Amino acid sequence: MNETVLPADHGDCQQIIGILSRIGDKWTVLVIMVLHARPHRFNEIKRALSGISQQMLTRTLKSLERDGMVRRTVHATVPPQVEYALTDLGFSLSEPVAAMGAWARANLATIARNRSSYDQARAL
Template sequence: MSVAHTAVTPQTGPCGDDDCGIRDVLDRIGDKWSVLVVVELAKGVRRFRELERAIPGISQRMLTVTTRRLCRDGLVHRTVYPTVPPQTEYSLTDTGHSLASVITDLADWSRTHKPAIAAARARWDAEHPQDSMHTAD
């Protein structure tokens, strides 16, 4: 850069100058609970307790928060039946189904490339012992 150069270099993201919503999507799919709920609902309609039993480790509060976020984002549809106590069912919307197929593709990619990634990590760790993460993968 020359001394006379004073222009600010524009910062563009993966979508160029427009807001394609990638950050919002990554916020949702970067959350493991959201991904697990979407994967479970891809199998069909589930009641709240069915979801809770199908997703090990999720608390009732976290499942409530997660399903609300997914409903707000238009990925999940919530149906409440006027029974005592109220029965609530969750299902994927068309948008949710399209996300489920992307998650499936990502899982397939992960399975396909897992050995290559493990080998690359082993090479890195051997060549850069001071920089290796040494985390359980």
């Protein structure tokens, strides 16, 4: 098995943990995937993500905007239209996120079998 060697200086670990926490959040992953294809308006994103509350979507989009992964554009229309799009940084994140999604999809049946076997063995 390959071992990852960590540098002796772990000074940036807390920052890295914060970033991994953000990008590992299920809503972040789903928002990134929705925006990968094209920019969307807020309600389009909300409709695409079944189960997300307006408050959680707002919080997620603000965090992604703060981190520079999403760009918020207000169009001067009546009423004003707001559109969200991935930045170059956001697109660079969408590639490994898509790979993780593909891995999960490819392994769904195996994981379901493993979970069932585990639960049955523990139930005895």
